[in-house]
Amino acid sequence: MSAETILYIVIAGVIALGVSVFMYGYKSKLSTNLKWILGILRFLTIFLVLLLLINPKFTSETYTIVKPKLPVLVDNSSSINELDRVEEVNEAIKKLQQNRDLQDKFDISLFTFGSTLSDNDSISFSKKNTNITTALKQIDDLFKSEVAPTVIITDGNQTLGADYEFTSQTQKNPVCPIIVGDSTKFVDLRVGQLNTNRYAFLKNQFPVEALLVYSGARPITTQFVIRQGAATVYRETVSFSEVENTKTINLTLPASSVGIQKYTVQLVPLSEEKNKVNNSKRFAVEVIDQATNVLVVSKIIHPDLGALKKSITSNEQRRLEIKTPQEAIEVLDDYQLIILYQPDRFFASVFQEISKLNKNTLTITGLQTDWVFLNSIQKNYVKEVTNETEEVLAAINSNYGTFAVEDIGFDDFPPLKTLFGELSIVIPNEELLKQTINGINSGSPMLATMELNGKRDAILDGEGLWKWRARSYLNSGSFEEFDGFFAKLVQYLASNKRRSRLEVANESFYYNNTAIQLSAQYFDKNFVFDPRASLSITVKEKETSKITVFPLLLKNNFYQVNLTSLPAGEYDYTVSVDDETIQRSGSFTILDFNVEQQFLNANVTKLDRLATNTGGKAFFISENQKLIDFLLTDNSFKSIQKSEQKIVPLIDWKYLLALLVFVLAAEWFIRKYNGLI
Known part of the structure; x- marks a missing residue:
């Protein structure tokens, strides 16, 4: 409180005293006791009113003790079950949670992880994948401003994500792994990695690469050995x-038959092997009898072409070739889609041939782009012709509703470059990206x-697609999202x-350790997407004839x-619309592969390095x-006393x-x- 405020309070007291004495002390005929009582009450009234008008501010300070956090991350994948360590893990968790000294020193919280981190303390040891990197990163982000040594209970075998040994070097808090398993080395043969094409073309050959590992x-x-059925x-x-x-x-x-061809790769096991599950892997290839051929016609060299x-x-399933307008004229009929990149007057013969072939x-x-030429050579769209350029962004x-x-x-993608002017489309169309x-x-x-008279066309007004593909990779860590978007357009x-x-x-087929998703679109009679419909899918397993029905949920358009809950097998499905006779049928196959069964030992070396790095x-x-003794005796894990200072005006005091x-x-x-009175 400032000296000025104290002076005002003293003056207020003097004024209140003076008024009280004047009213009840000076020439008052009341009894002495009554004078004193009423005088004091009047003094308090005037003084309190003046005090509220002055409204002095008081500072209050409170102190709290903040204990360090102790997040405990438990590997909830099926590899713990495969190593037969479930009881040991549950016992370790129980000891950490029930230790009184740890409870006094730390604020303990339990998390589980498989492919993602979860704060659900339900531990089933049934997750099909392990991503230690993501779990550690999310915990680090969650407790980045706090003292939070992390205990991670795992065998150290990771099936998804970046290598946690290297990404852990940026971890802000120390990590203490509890290694599930031991360092004993057993004799083991395994098929470490299998690389194959997902599709092959009839009467062609497809490559197979197998990495074999021996311990x-x-x-x-x-x-x-590679077998197809019994052969x-x-x-x-x-x-x-x-x-x-x-x-x-x-x-x-050889790809000699159309359809899904299933194969089993096996390393014949040794008699002394303990884990024989990892000696074999299954894979499938869909053999198709025709590829989609795409031709890019361009007179210039540009990063977009790559x-x-x-x-x-x-x-x-798709092949692409790039040709100049002169080279393209003779071969246009060999392609299902023609991409015209920045056409000008040299494309005149190409446009005439496309119109003749209805491509x-x-x-x-x-x-x-020569828009004077483009406006004259086709009648689908027209753009104002200017010599000014501009950068434009995209919004979906x-x-x-034309396709899902x-x-x-797109909001985060860099701008594309285009010529200034309004683009108008004069035939039936649907806008996918807004400028x-x-x-x-x-x-x-x-x-x-x-789409008009059975012919489909599209226009993308802007160059710089290569920047979009690069940004998509930076945002998601892969090109899959951008390539998937463009694949649907193609x-x-x-x-x-x-x-x-x-x-x-x-x-056509899925592996059961990945997400199994199916999507559908339903349109009304005017071919406008209908978000009010109720769709369901009936799935029938071919071998057992078991029928399961799932609802389809609306997601965007x-x-x-x-369908990840379905076991491995071959399935027929029918998607139907309630209160409508419309339905679509098809089939798919789920291949059995449990990556968590491929490990025999704990990865002691990596977990030791994880601890050292952090x-x-x-x-x-x-x-x-x-571990408990280490956490209790390490003086770097201390409680912190925090003080909170509040400035409260007197008028807020009720x-x-x-x-x-x-x-x-x-x-x-x-x-x-x-x-x-």
Whole structure:
């Protein structure tokens, strides 16, 4: 409180005293006791009113003790069950949670993780994947401003994500792994990694690459076998030793039958092997009899051409070639989709041939596009001709209904370059991406699709697609989102299939350790997407004839269902619309592969390095008490005393107002009682 405020309070006291003496002391005929009582009450009334007008501010300070956090992360994957360590893990968790000394020193919280981190303390040891990197990163973000040594109970075997040994170097808090398992080395053969194409073309050959791993001291020889059903399609003798403990087998197999072809890769197990599950893996290849051929016609060299080729050919069902206008004229009929990149007057013959062949097109325009020529050569759209350039951003049209599409982060993508002017589309069309400038819709489409008389076309007004693909990689860590978006556009444009009111999209086969999702779109009679419909899918397992029904849930402008709960097997499905006779049927296969069964030992080396990188210490699960002693004796994990200072004005003090009311009421009653009112 300042000296000035204290002076005002003293003056207020003097004024209140003076008024009270004047009213009840000077020439007053009241009794002495009554003078004193009424004088004091009047003094308090005036003083309190003046005090509220001065409104002095008081500082209050409170102290709290904040204990360090102790997050305990438990590996909830099935590998713990495979190692037969469930009881030991549960016992270790119980000891950590019930230790009184730890409870006094730390604020203990329990988390579980498989592919993602969860604060659910339900531990089933049934998750199909392990992502230690993500779990540690999310915990680090959660407790980044606090003292929070992290205990992680795991075998150290990771099936998803970046290598936690290296990413842990940025961890802010120390990590103390409890190693589930031991360092004993068993003799083991396993198929470490299997690389194959997802699709192959009929009468071609497809490559298979297998990485084989051996753990053991003595030299051994075994057989590497690939079977299709009961038939052996490949066999090779392989030898290993303690030094030469890995081999890479490269081979090709013939694609002789259309459809899903299933194979089993096996390393014939040794008699002394403890884990024989990891000696084999299954894979499948879908053999198709025709590829989608895409032609890019361009007179210039531009980074967008490379991005287009990488994106489109990431799907093995599609092939892409780039040709100049002169080279393209003779071969246009060999392709299902023609991409015209920044056309000018040299494209005149190409446009005439496309019109004659009725080919579907995607036109990409930019700074080197001749719009005078483009406006005259086709009648689908027209743009004002200027010599000014501008940079434009994209915003997705959430009501787009021609095909199912998700927002892959267009708002965060860099701008594309285009020529200034309004683009108008004069035939039936649907806008997929809107053009925005400084967050305001310019009224021109950036990407729109058109369909007239069975011919499909699209226009993308802007160059710089390579920047979008690069940003998508930076945002998500892979090109899959951007390539998937572009794949849907190409699939729509490359097909002349008549549009149906119910469209269903699914893969031919899935692995059961990945998400199994199926999506559908339903349109009303005017082919406008209908978000009010109720869709369901009936799934029938071919072997057991078991039928399961799932509802499809609305997500943006399509319906989706997650079928991850289904076991491995072959399935037929039917998607139907309630109160409608429309339905679509198909089939898919789920291949059995449990990556968590591939491990035999705990990864002691990596967990030791994780502890070293973060300043923690690793312990085996049998050394649980040593971990508790380490946490209790380490002086860097201390409670912190925090002080909180509050400045409170006197007028906010409710008790003072209550006292003022009481004093006024008391004076009034006393005066009334004594006949002075």
